[in-house]
Amino acid sequence: xxxxxxxxxxxxxxxxxxxxxxxxxxxxxxxxxxxxxxxxxxxxxxxxxxxxxxxxxxxxxxxxxxxxxxxxxxxxxxxxxxxxxxxxxxxxxxxxxxxxxxxxxxxxxxxxxxxxxxxxxxxxxxxxxxxxxxxxxxxxxxxxxxxxxxxxxxxxxxxxxxxxxxxxxxxxxxxxxxxxxxxxxxxxxxxxxxxxxxxxxxxxxxxxxxxxxxxxxxxxxxxxxxxxxxxxxxxxxxxxxxxxxxxxxxxxxxxxxxxxxxxxxxxxxxxxxxxxxxxxxxxxxxxxxxxxxxxxxxxxxxxxxxxxxxxxxxxxxxxxxxxxxxxxxxxxxxxxxxxxxxxxxxxxxxxxxxxxxxxxxxxxxxxxxxxxxxxxxxxxxxxxxxxxxxxxxxxxxxxxxxxxxxxxxxxxxxxxxxxxxxxxxxxxxxxxxxxxxxxxxxxxxxxxxxxxxxxxxxxxxxxxxxxxxxxxxxxxxxxxxxxxxxxxxxxxxxxxxxxxxxxxxxxxxxxxxxxxxxxxxxxxxxxxxxxxxxxxxxxxxxxxxxxxxxxxxxxxxxxxxxxxxxxxxxxxxxxxxxxxxxxxxxxxxxxxxxxxxxxxxxxxxxxxxxxxxxxxxxxxxxxxxxxxxxxxxxxxxxxxxxxxxxxxxxxxxxxxxxxxxxxxxxxxxxxxxxxxxxxxxxxxxxxxxxxxx
Numbered sequence: 235x236x237x238x239x240x241x242x243x244x245x246x247x248x249x250x251x252x253x254x255x256x257x258x259x260x261x262x263x264x265x266x267x268x269x270x271x272x273x274x275x276x277x278x279x280x281x282x283x284x285x286x287x288x289x290x291x292x293x294x295x296x297x298x299x300x301x302x303x304x305x306x307x308x309x310x311x312x313x314x315x316x317x318x319x320x321x322x323x324x325x326x327x328x329x330x331x332x333x334x335x336x337x338x339x340x341x342x343x344x345x346x347x348x349x350x351x352x353x354x355x356x357x358x359x360x361x362x363x364x365x366x367x368x369x370x371x372x373x374x375x376x377x378x379x380x381x382x383x384x385x386x387x388x389x390x391x392x393x394x395x396x397x398x399x400x401x402x403x404x405x406x407x408x409x410x411x412x413x414x415x416x417x418x419x420x421x422x423x424x425x426x427x428x429x430x431x432x433x434x435x436x437x438x439x440x441x442x443x444x445x446x447x448x449x450x451x452x453x454x455x456x457x458x459x460x461x462x463x464x465x466x467x468x469x470x471x472x473x474x475x476x477x478x479x480x481x482x483x484x485x486x487x488x489x490x491x492x493x494x495x496x497x498x499x500x501x502x503x504x505x506x507x508x509x510x511x512x513x514x515x516x517x518x519x520x521x522x523x524x525x526x527x528x529x530x531x532x533x534x535x536x537x538x539x540x541x542x543x544x545x546x547x548x549x550x551x552x553x554x555x556x557x558x559x560x561x562x563x564x565x566x567x568x569x570x571x572x573x574x575x576x577x578x579x580x581x582x583x584x585x586x587x588x589x590x591x592x593x594x595x596x597x598x599x600x601x602x603x604x605x606x607x608x609x610x611x612x613x614x615x616x617x618x619x620x621x622x623x624x625x626x627x628x629x630x631x632x633x634x635x636x637x638x639x640x641x642x643x644x645x646x647x648x649x650x651x652x653x654x655x656x657x658x659x660x661x662x663x664x665x666x667x668x669x670x671x672x673x674x675x676x677x678x679x680x681x682x683x684x685x686x687x688x689x690x691x692x693x694x695x696x697x698x699x700x701x702x703x704x705x706x707x708x709x710x711x712x713x714x715x716x717x718x719x720x721x722x723x724x725x726x727x728x729x730x731x732x733x734x735x736x737x738x739x740x741x742x743x744x745x746x747x748x749x750x751x752x753x754x755x756x757x758x759x760x761x762x763x764x765x766x767x768x769x770x771x772x773x774x775x776x777x778x779x780x781x782x783x784x785x786x787x788x789x790x791x792x793x794x795x796x797x798x799x800x801x802x803x804x805x806x807x808x809x810x811x812x813x814x815x816x817x818x819x820x821x822x823x824x825x826x827x828x829x830x831x832x833x834x835x836x837x838x839x840x841x842x843x844x845x846x847x848x849x850x851x852x853x854x855x856x857x858x859x860x861x862x863x864x865x866x867x868x869x870x871x872x873x874x875x876x877x878x879x880x881x882x883x884x885x886x887x888x889x890x891x892x893x894x895x896x897x898x899x900x901x902x903x904x905x906x907x908x909x910x911x912x913x914x915x916x917x918x919x920x921x922x923x924x925x926x927x
């Protein structure tokens with residue numbers, strides 16, 4: 235028998251001023267498919283007839299994928315995983331380099347054909363990076379722009395030049411830096427000392443679109459400023475500002491010579507600019523809502539456009555004749571020409587290819603159904619008069635690369651181990667986040683009703699948070715609160731441990747996540763120490779899948795945020811790559827020092843009980859303490875104070891009440907306080923001798 239005592243706080247230790255967050259991203263189903271909207275496309279055409287072309291897609295799920303294109307199918311041959319937020323844009327530079335940008339404020343370069351690894355990370359931007367542009371005939375020049383109003387022009391070759399040995403140490407607070415490859419987080423090749431990208435200064439607001447001419451000496455930009463700005467990319471100096479749009483500029487194109495520029499805007503207009511004359515020479519009222527995407531034929535004679543109105547149009551830039559090619563279920567984000575077809579990315583996770591006659595677009599107008607894209611008034615009048623009578627030329631795409639539904643709604647259940655989710659196809663699933671799997675797929679049922687069905691009257695501290703921004707379930711752990719939840723092993727059906735053994739949910743979850751990493755680390759170090767083998771055992775409720783492993787998003791003391799599949803970590807990661815408290819938990823097999831959450835309560839005799847009140851004051855106990863322990867304590871106390879006699883080894887049977895309700899023995903004091911006491915004052919429990927039945 236034991237007495238309830240005051241929980242002692244662990245001794246404090248020296249900690250960094252701000253502890254880093256640890257996140258793991260769960261995935262369900264086919265990892266070769268996107269689970270969120272596709273923001274960008276890039277096509278790499280094969281230079282040899284016996285080789286396949288590649289399509290690169292960047293998604294709001296934070297990944298890029300490489301698709302090997304054949305005549306009748308597309309195979310995902312690689313997933314590029316390093317960005318920690320939405321991938322917003324991507325461009326090809328040469329034949330083996332892909333440059334991407336993200337809402338994580340970084341620009342990354344990838345060895346996209348051979349090894350598929352991230353080769354550099356640039357951290358110059360201070361806000362979401364929304365767009366990148368490259369010169370087709372100059373593989374060294376890339377520009378990036380974002381919501382911070384910054385436009386940077388990078389010389390890729392100069393940025394990649396390795397440092398001399400004397401210059402390898404980098405200032406971690408310097409805004410210009412590069413991460414190592416995806417194979418080794420810590421191996422970092424920093425930008426050469428003295429190298430600074432050219433800054434095109436002039437935007438006071440967000441930049442949403444960039445375009446370059448073939449040689450890379452001319453750059454155009456647009457955003458919330460409603461004007462097209464033209465820059466000399468060699469110096470970053472502004473050459474001109476073109477006004478005419480009445481809302482944000484969302485898409486830009488430059489012809490190969492750099493003379494003509496096309497702009498698409500949230501004012502629903504497309505404008506053609508002659509940069510030599512510094513004026514708008516044509517405007518096209520094709521769309522009835524924001525224009526978000528533009529793509530042109532090779533000779534810049536026709537433009538394909540899409541946007542918020544779900545429609546893909548083809549417009550003859552000379553005659554202003556326009557035709558509706560197709561309508562989509564979702565707003566169009568980006569377009570990419572590929573031979574006689576056009577790839578269309580939308581806010582959905584699937585990508586579709588439509589017939590486009592890119593080599594001879596005039597053929598499409600021979601089928602009839604075209605109209606003249608005159609002015610904005612005409613466009614609005616047409617939309618009002620015709621309604622939905624415009625008949626698209628095509629009903630179905632010629633080919634589709636299907637994605638999977640993304641999570642749009644979630645609820646953390648009271649047991650703090652399960653999360654109920656609903657995806658954008660209406661399917662409701664139950665996740666066990668301590669092992670990263672879906673335990674139940676309920677199908678297309680009511681989310682609210684299922685949440686009510688799964689309600690449990692149990693109170694466990696909230697030790698994690700979740701979000702679905704990436705389409706998947708992202709689980710966030712922050713210290714020290716993530717170590718606040720402890721339960722008994724019996725509640726988890728862990729047969730290898732005693733029923734009353736405490737289990738810290740965060741500690742065991744981290745052990746399960748890093749089990750293979752720890753094995754690799756021990757193998758590399760040659761450690762054969764088996765003294766603590768049982769302590770590091772991963773129990774069944776915390777075993778993560780290796781066939782569909784979660785990804786880790788975190789950072790250490792250096793190198794910034796990174797993302798990688800847990801199974802791709804090689805065991806060399808250290809405090810520069812991982813938060814100190816995660817390493818402490820895994821390597822020492824215990825929680826970092828922290829102050830335990832305790833509850834205060836009074837234990838008093840039930841009304842009408844003839845025995846005297848026990849000599850004691852306020853009691854304190856951890857939140858996970860069960861009522862069974864309180865009952866045993868009361869019985870032991872009554873016998874010790876000789877208010878009741880024990881019958882040999884048998885103790886008197888005492889039951890505990892709260893608000894005149896008899897409490898179940900397996901309830902915790904936290905549950906009683908949350909669902910039965912329901913007050914801010916200290917909990918009051920009553921005891922009495924259990925009536926004979």
